[in-house]
Amino acid sequence: MKRRHLLATAALGLSMAFGGAAMAQDKTKACFVYVGPIGDGGWTYQHHQGALDVQKAFGDKVEIAWQENVPEGADAERVLTQMALGGCNIIFTTSFGYMDATNAVAAKFPNVKFEHATGFKREHPNVSTYNARFYEGRAVQGTIAGRMTKSNKIGYIGSFPIPEVVMGINSYYLHAKKVNPNVELTVVWAFTWFDPAKEADAAKAMIEQGVDVIASHTDSTAPLAEAAKAGGKVIGFGQASDMSEYKPSPRVSSIIDNWGPYYVKRVGALMDGSYQQADAWEGIAGGEVLIGDITEAVPAEVKAEAEKLRDDIAAGTYHPFTGPIKKQDGSDWLAEGATAPDGDLLGMNFYVEGITGDIPK
Amino acid sequence: MLKLEKRPSPSVMWSRATPVLAVALTMVAGGIMFAVLGKNPFEAIRTIFWDPLFGEFAFYLRGQLLVKAGPLILIAVGLSLGFRAGIWNIGAEGQYIMGAICGAALGLAVFPTENRLIFPAMVVAGALGGWAWAMIPAVLKTRFNTNEILVSLMLVYVAQTVLAMASTGFLRNPEGMGFPGSRNFSGYAAARNGFLWEGAGLHWGGVMALATVVAAYVLLQRHMLGFQIKLSGQAPRAARYAGVQPDRLVMLCMGVAGALAGMAGLFEVTGPAGQISIDFNSGYGFTAIIVAFLGRLNPVGILFAGLLMALTYIGGEMASTNLGLPSAAIQAFQGMLLFFLLACDLLTNFRIRLAKKGEAR
Numbered sequence: 001m002k003r004r005h006l007l008a009t010a011a012l013g014l015s016m017a018f019g020g021a022a023m024a025q026d027k028t029k030a031c032f033v034y035v036g037p038i039g040d041g042g043w044t045y046q047h048h049q050g051a052l053d054v055q056k057a058f059g060d061k062v063e064i065a066w067q068e069n070v071p072e073g074a075d076a077e078r079v080l081t082q083m084a085l086g087g088c089n090i091i092f093t094t095s096f097g098y099m100d101a102t103n104a105v106a107a108k109f110p111n112v113k114f115e116h117a118t119g120f121k122r123e124h125p126n127v128s129t130y131n132a133r134f135y136e137g138r139a140v141q142g143t144i145a146g147r148m149t150k151s152n153k154i155g156y157i158g159s160f161p162i163p164e165v166v167m168g169i170n171s172y173y174l175h176a177k178k179v180n181p182n183v184e185l186t187v188v189w190a191f192t193w194f195d196p197a198k199e200a201d202a203a204k205a206m207i208e209q210g211v212d213v214i215a216s217h218t219d220s221t222a223p224l225a226e227a228a229k230a231g232g233k234v235i236g237f238g239q240a241s242d243m244s245e246y247k248p249s250p251r252v253s254s255i256i257d258n259w260g261p262y263y264v265k266r267v268g269a270l271m272d273g274s275y276q277q278a279d280a281w282e283g284i285a286g287g288e289v290l291i292g293d294i295t296e297a298v299p300a301e302v303k304a305e306a307e308k309l310r311d312d313i314a315a316g317t318y319h320p321f322t323g324p325i326k327k328q329d330g331s332d333w334l335a336e337g338a339t340a341p342d343g344d345l346l347g348m349n350f351y352v353e354g355i356t357g358d359i360p361k
Numbered sequence: 362m363l364k365l366e367k368r369p370s371p372s373v374m375w376s377r378a379t380p381v382l383a384v385a386l387t388m389v390a391g392g393i394m395f396a397v398l399g400k401n402p403f404e405a406i407r408t409i410f411w412d413p414l415f416g417e418f419a420f421y422l423r424g425q426l427l428v429k430a431g432p433l434i435l436i437a438v439g440l441s442l443g444f445r446a447g448i449w450n451i452g453a454e455g456q457y458i459m460g461a462i463c464g465a466a467l468g469l470a471v472f473p474t475e476n477r478l479i480f481p482a483m484v485v486a487g488a489l490g491g492w493a494w495a496m497i498p499a500v501l502k503t504r505f506n507t508n509e510i511l512v513s514l515m516l517v518y519v520a521q522t523v524l525a526m527a528s529t530g531f532l533r534n535p536e537g538m539g540f541p542g543s544r545n546f547s548g549y550a551a552a553r554n555g556f557l558w559e560g561a562g563l564h565w566g567g568v569m570a571l572a573t574v575v576a577a578y579v580l581l582q583r584h585m586l587g588f589q590i591k592l593s594g595q596a597p598r599a600a601r602y603a604g605v606q607p608d609r610l611v612m613l614c615m616g617v618a619g620a621l622a623g624m625a626g627l628f629e630v631t632g633p634a635g636q637i638s639i640d641f642n643s644g645y646g647f648t649a650i651i652v653a654f655l656g657r658l659n660p661v662g663i664l665f666a667g668l669l670m671a672l673t674y675i676g677g678e679m680a681s682t683n684l685g686l687p688s689a690a691i692q693a694f695q696g697m698l699l700f701f702l703l704a705c706d707l708l709t710n711f712r713i714r715l716a717k718k719g720e721a722r
Binding site for chain 1: 643
């Protein structure tokens with residue numbers, strides 16, 4: 001107990017000394033921690049575009065700094081501490097695995113604001129969380145997949161079996177099923193966010209099984225490259241970035257992560273003093289989830305149907321998880337007309353009825 | 362014309378000098394690379410090598426140096442014993458993972474009991490986990506004469522899959538809302554591997570690394586077994602005549618390396634990393650191979666090599682955040698270090714001479 005007290009005191013001293021120094025400068029420093037390389041597309045690239053939007057929006061008044069390829073775990077805590085010591089006023093940690101590190105460092109630097117993407121822990125008043133409702137985009141993809149498949153076999157490359165991904169799979173399947181009751185879904189778990197070789201293997205295995213529409217929750221263009229090799233028989237979607245180089249086919253549409261509006265809003269709030277702890281979860285309506293151009297490879301009526309779904313979601317007249325929906329085991333989840341509460345979605349660890357296979361436990 | 366001539370025996374002078382020469386050449390070549398990237402090379406080199414030790418935030422970063430170097434040294438010393446005897450354990454990463462899983466499983470099984478014996482018992486369990494994983498390639502080699510390089514390396518991928526299973530299944534935090542990852546040991550005093558004193562950067566893993574360096578030094582200099590290890594590497598035939606049992610040596614070297622790697626994993630999971638998570642391993646097992654060679658397979662050399670490697674990581678992070686260097690440039694810089702070391706090693710076994718014209722070959 002005594003030791004812990006000592007620790008807290010020392011940490012406080014540390015942060016007072018440096019928090020104070022950071023406050024004195026007139027520029028606001030926004031820092032970003034990336035899990036992968038920025039590269040030319042994908043999850044990290046999109047976050048970096050958001051960071052650049054912050055620079056564009058505020059010009060000389062802000063300074064941005066970032067660190068790529070920060071492993072989730074012990075290294076993240078060090079990088080965050082270095083950033084906080086180095087005068088960052090607000091730090092965006094852009095991967096789920098930074099959750100504990102973000103909260104641990106936030107405890108030591110009460111004057112620095114921390115924003116953790118896709119997490120749920122806000123243990124200190126200076127920690128906020130934010131995420132995007134990607135499942136809304138999956139509904140649009142599912143509709144296209146259900147209409148476009150000829151073999152009635154559609155696939156999904158899962159990254160990790162976390163609620164975020166499971167809800168994407170469920171949304172994709174439900175909407176494919178809605179327009180095509182015969183559809184079957186194959187899920188392959190890659191256990192990575194970015195590994196072109198593994199993603200290509202997953203896509204290859206699915207194509208061999210007759211799958212002709214592949215959606216992926218991993219970041220690389222490898223699944224699209226594999227689809228392209230199938231000679232026009234297999235289509236897929238851009239993930240995180242538009243991946244427009246595979247237009248018009250196999251990439252027939254995409255989900256684009258657009259973090260800029262949120263980053264600009266939060267940094268702006270910090271600058272004008274209106275900043276408050278938040279738990280943000282915006283979707284298509286808020287502009288965080290963009291549906292990339294649906295190409296001419298998709299028939300006009302399917303395109304219109306998908307775009308209408310997108311617009312209904314944006315207008316708030318349709319929720320992708322609207323009952324009746326049963327769980328995989330046949331038990332009831334949502335009653336007729338009921339929509340899924342956010343809490344259910346954020347902890348989602350079950351497939352909906354009709355999906356075969358198990359979520360890895 | 363230049364000509365390479367084999368030395369009758371390896372040069373002791375060059376064997377000592379090549380690491381220093383390699384570091385110097387890396388600084389020059391790395392400096393040129395940084396300059397081409399448009400950064401001030403002197404500032405970049407200073408940020409990497411000087412700032413973590415003597416810069417503004419050295420009070421924090423020096424401790425972090427020990428955190429990062431500890432597991433590298435612990436694993437590298439174990440590997441070096443085998444490497445000296447010509448036993449190539451490339452799978453320390455897997456042994457590190459299995460050690461962490463076994464030790465953590467023990468701690469989580471007795472959660473939330475508070476008892477002084479829990480942590481030492483976890484260390485033993487971690488060592489056993491790593492040992493057992495290393496015994497697979499060892500037994501296969503001694504029984505069926507399989508290649509330990511391939512088997513131990515392939516087992517890394519198996520271990521990663523077990524890690525994914527553990528963090529999404531049998532070790533998952535029951536209070537984690539379905540998200541993967543175990544309980545965080547930072548909240549469990551009996552199993553926590555905290556710093557010995559606040560800000561020290563030295564935890565039990567660091568202490569164990571130092572003890573191992575001393576033990577390995579004594580073993581190699583003063584003990585019959587050390588002599589046998591060295592002899593087996595230099596003259597396997599002579600070793601057999603001298604009564605060395607090769608199978609016993611394989612089991613021993615693999616076992617020791619596995620146990621040390623397992624312990625390193627346990628110290629990491631209960632300390633800096635805090636929890637078992639899907640990507641808990643951050644490559645210490647592979648980097649340790651570089652450290653072992655950079656340290657000339659000599660325990661004292663490995664101590665310095667581990668610290669140097671840690672310096673390039675931490676300094677590299679600083680250069681990346683503060684100067685905006687892409688992380689790929691930092692990785693290339695670290696790669697250069699190994700490249701120049703291996704290149705300079707040529708001088709240990711060969712000498713360069715000017716070939717006379719018309720000399721018979």
